Amino acid sequence: MRFNRIFVIVLDSLGIGPMADSARFDDTGADTLGHISETVEHLDIPNLQRLGLANLKALKQVKPAEHPEGYFMAMNEASNGKDTMTGHWEMMGIRTDKPFITFTEHGFPKELIDELEKRCGRKIIGNKAASGTEILEELGEQEVNEGKLIVYTSADSVLQICGNEETMGLETLYHYCEIARELTMRDEWRVGRVIARPYVGKKRGEFKRTSNRHDYALKPTGPTALNALKDAGYDVISVGKINDIFVGEGITESNHSDSSVHGMQQTIDIAKRDFKGLCFTNLVDFDALWGHRRNPVGYGEEIEKFDKKLGELLPLLREDDLLILTADHGNDPTYKGTDHTREQVPFIAYSPSDTESGKLDTSDTFAVIGATIADNFGVKMPEGTIGTSILDQIK
Structure with a gap:
């Protein structure tokens, strides 16, 4: 075992x-x-730069590092999809061939709504694909x-329910979502996620x-x-919505x-x-606040905020630590619509003990991540999973 953490x-x-x-995904x-x-005026990311991000991806504002400190490559998704669950599951070895059902064009079937x-004992309003902030402005009052009860979807395979924390209460909202999750286990209504979308306020504006969202x-x-x-007795610590994505499976601390x-x-x-x-962390704001809302400037600023925190994390890494930075799909804030986008994602790996660095061959699956982690800890990947370790390439 080379890495303890x-x-x-x-x-x-x-x-x-x-x-x-x-x-194929339009x-x-x-x-x-x-x-x-290409859109923003500045992109100040010195820590991502030193690890090799600009060596992997040409950026207008950021020069490639002369001597990048990390290993880096592009990864393709083997699964048939471009959503959060499919991407994260694939990282840990699951290939998804049957995509989750979406209800973007016409909303949910009358039978499900009825x-x-x-x-729930409430009349449902909404039942369409919409931005979460826009539907609150339209129907919140x-x-x-x-x-009433606001139910809506998006370009993802989701059923989302809004609930006012002050008038409906969080526990009631969560209860309604549990009912919706039970109903959407039927094959013809089977969405990937039911999401509780709590909010506060009494009138438009x-x-x-x-932050009490729950998936x-x-x-x-x-x-x-x-x-x-x-x-095998190892710690599996989740940060952010990782625990929701895996429904607690394999998690020891959330x-x-x-x-x-x-x-x-x-x-x-x-x-x-x-x-x-x-330690498995998901940082959702890139997607939820900026990608879906088609705001490239906000997205760029979020990357800069991340880079500053990355600068705080890097000095804490020990000789027997490994850091992997990646993504689960794309969400181009300059693209049409508000959907995720079918894209390659970055893989950047860094350890203070590395004696080498540089570009690795493009991967045909995100599952190299889980396979590499399992290989490091001497753990056999479960039967039916995909992915090949690249541990021996990180020297």
Whole structure:
């Protein structure tokens, strides 16, 4: 075992250019990081630069490092999808061939809405694909004043329910989401996630979503590298929505994050502790606040905030630590619509004990991450998983 602690940080949606099959997903030309760089005036990311990000991906504002300190490569997704769950599950060994159902064009079927109304005792409004902030402005007053229930979807395979923390209450909102999760286990309604979207405020212009979001995801379709690590007695510490994505499977400790900056601070605090195993972090704000809302400037500023926190984390890494930075899909903030985009994602690996660095061959799957982690800890990957370790290439 070379590394006692491995940190995997997912910059949610930070794609680096279209995959070869992007046209099949109607994503020809999407390039999240590249188009952000072309759009914003500045991109101050000295820590990502020193690790080799600009060596992997040409950036207008950032020169390639003369002597990059990390290993880096592009990764393609083997699974048939471009959503959060599919990407994260693949990192840990699961290939998803049947994509999750979406209800973007026409909303949810009347039969599902009728049953959800009956079980929740509230009239449902919305039932369409929409931005979370826009639908609150449109329907928030009606939900608060008339006791209705806002249900909506997006380009993802999700059923989202809004609830006012002050008038509906968090526990009631979570209960409604549990009902929705039960109903959407049926094959014809089977969405990847039911998401509770709590907010505060009483009238238009004042509504604000809170950090008490909760995802009710499907369980992974089989055991992953996380299960293998936990079963072997190693720590598997989750930060952000990792615990929701894997429905607690293979997790030994879960930490809820209020923001991506908070998630990085939690990761920094964990790096100051002794543990043996994996710290797995998801930073969702890139995707939720900037990608889906098509805001390249905000996205660029979020990358800069991350880089500053990365500068705090790097000095805490020990000789027997490994850091892996990656993403789960793209979400080009300059692209049409508000959907995720089918893109390659970055893989950057760094350890203070590295004697070499540089570019690795492009991977045909995200699953190299889980396979490499399992290999390091001498743990066998579960039967049916995919991925090949590249541990021997990190020297």
